[in-house]
Amino acid sequence: MKIKIEKRLNTPRYLSLVVPVVSIFAALLIMFVILTIFFMGRIGSFQGAFSETVSAYKELITWPFFNQYGLYSTISKMVPLAFVALGLSFAYKMKIWNIGGEGQLYMGALAATWAALFVFRGITSPILLITLVAIFSAIAGALWALIPALMKAYAKTDEIVVTLMLNYVAIFWVDYLVYGPWRDPKGFGFPGTAAFPEPAMLPTFFDGNVHIGIFIAIAFAILLQYIDVKTQWGFNSRIVGDNKKAATYSGIKVKKYTIISLVVSGAIAGLGGGVQMMGMQHRLMHGFSPGYGYTAIIIAWLAKLNPIAVIFVSFLFGGLLVGNDQLQMFYKLPISLISIFQGLVLFCLLGGEAIAAYRLKIEKAEEVPANE
């Protein structure tokens, strides 16, 4: 008997499900150790720390996924995540690394606020106003992504750096507005704008606990999936993603594809910002996103850039965020532990993928192998 490790020729389909699930479990396991150590510092005994960790984990899983109200929060939290992750995966398919989801989300929210509070102030028809606000937010996200897109297509700058830097520009721009000219005079000095008018709020269901943004996200996921597998665009984008020279040789205009993919990616993320404003926050606030744009990178990757999978993974991560809030509230955990956990998930996932490229082969040795 001899066990050999060899590279896989084709990755079987079931692995694309098994790998993320196993990596999340691995991350949970490592996180368990970290949490236990953390609690030991607080409680002193190992036993106490262990049972505290177990109960924290129970809370982390039962509240967001098995409690009615927890579930509502999970669905609300997943919406911005899903939008940004859908946008990012659209660009990632072409190996265009848009790290600027956060900035595009912020710009979408900014434009939505501008539209709802200033530009279309008098409009009372909800359908019209919501549509206009949504279009504004999508355009803002698109324009924000157009900057790195043009720079990449015509000056060959690296889109990773430019999109990342633009995140800070967007965040500070919003901060300037909510601390300055747009601050609500009746807001007791709180850094936020006035509330959106009634017609600019998304309809809700489940007694007002969940807004319809989730359906918009699902509709977009289905549309993007269709584009990916059934259209010439999806077909060509894979060619551009794999070999740009071959794409040029095939008569595909690579510059056009680069620009469009980044712009569409930004538009979807921007729309996410608008939906978040109209559905959840109803006002633009300082730091309204706890890093949705960065978590979305992990989600896009976990979902293997598949739009439908993005929805499910966003649900999972929305639940994680909700669970984390619970832990923060009831277990007084610092927020940095949550960032550690997200980092662990990505880490395990990348490791898992590398391992999944190989397989174990067990064979009976006929002779004594030469290299033992």
Added chain:
Amino acid sequence: MDDYPILEMKNIQKAFPGVLANDNISLEIRRGEVHALLGENGAGKTTLMNILFGIYHPDHGEILINGKKTFIHSPQDAINEKIGMVQQHFALVPSFTVAENVILGLKNFGFIIKTKQVEQQIKELGERYSLPVRPKARVWTLSVGERQRIEILKLLYTGANILILDEPTAVLTPQETRQLFSAIRKLVKEGSSVIFISHKLDEVLEISDRISVLRNGKNTGTLNREEVDRRTLVQRMVGRDVLMDQEKPKVEPGPVKIEVKDLTVKNDKGLTAVNNLSLEIHGGEILGIAGVAGNGQKELAEAIYGLRPIETGKIQMAGEDLHHRSIKKRIQSGLSFIPQDRKSIATCPNLSVMFNIFMKNTIPGLKKSSAWNIQIKQMHEKTRELIRNFSISTPSSKTRVRYLSGGNLQKVVLARELSSNPSVIIAEHPTRGLDIGAMEFVYQALLEEKKKGSAILLLAGELYEIFRLSDRVAVIYEGEVMGYTPPDPSYTEKIGFMMAGTREDSIHEN
């Protein structure tokens, strides 16, 4: 000890996912011989040598050196056993000098490097084996032939007496090849053994003492040089008789399909590569362009296809000017291009055979396919049909093409480029790196297109290929056509003159 062969490999077996690269191969190398390993691409030559050099580990089998069983786990072990290998791709640091590169290959070069001493030794070694090098020259300034000599000297410096040369002549000019061969002869005279890997028959017949022919991972047997001729070797390599010289089909030339007028094109460095060049090709005609590589062939092909802007001049297809026409439009009007660099330009390595076949979206015969509703199932069906027609050996239409061998990859390119009923085909080195079987396939496919009435521009390095396919031969030198000859070996000398820059009208026939 001396009764034993210097090296024996017994029952070597090595499997990669999906292929048995070495199937129970045994090989015996004697002291002081040049032993050729001959075989088509993918026959298992390089795998076998990588096992010997410790890069791969065999699944089964054993290696005996001087009759003693030896385990080679790494290249370092191999070097300790005095085995050295020159890979197809050299491992030299371009910014270092020759001597520094040699030192780099040593295991213990000590704390204080004795560069002077090494330089002296290299010079002596080089003179002894007629491998002249300048020890102080920086590697980036040297030609490919010189770099290869450094690689060989590196091995000799470490004391290797079994030298593996993996396709050493693939990158050399004829003169450099001759020099290499004389060095090899000196080496074996001094008692070294050389394993010479190649798929070029003439070279193998010239240099070897014994020849082992590998086919499909098996050793078909070791033969003495005196016992063999070209024909038997080919038979063993391919497993059947290959029709080496076949008649070209006679085709009545049609109207002019493509016309190039006073074309000037610049190369990547901004220098004129194609200089005021004119040519025309009729339907059903193959125009072969002969010339030393780098005389504007690549730029000519790319300019016609639209990958490279033109400075002045005109390109017309069926009377219509191609200027300002995008590549996509050119493809749609029936222009096919088989580029030399199939891996980096003509295919997407990580995508499936189907994607690569439909990369240009030009294969006719699909129903109800539109930009918003592409028919993946139909595309796979069509791909499977083409896989059969072009006898592409691949597990399925969904296999990533990076797993295909060079010949099969080229067949994928051919299947795509020739299934769109092209009216003009540019074929740039269509058989480079292919083995005899695949070469013959390419020839047949191109001749078939000629019969169908395509105009074919063939840019090839090997005159044999040009004679084999063309109806007319144009000789190119520094981007200009020096003259035309019929495709007949008796014109080789004249072509040679023109390749060196002499115009046809100034050659005086004796």
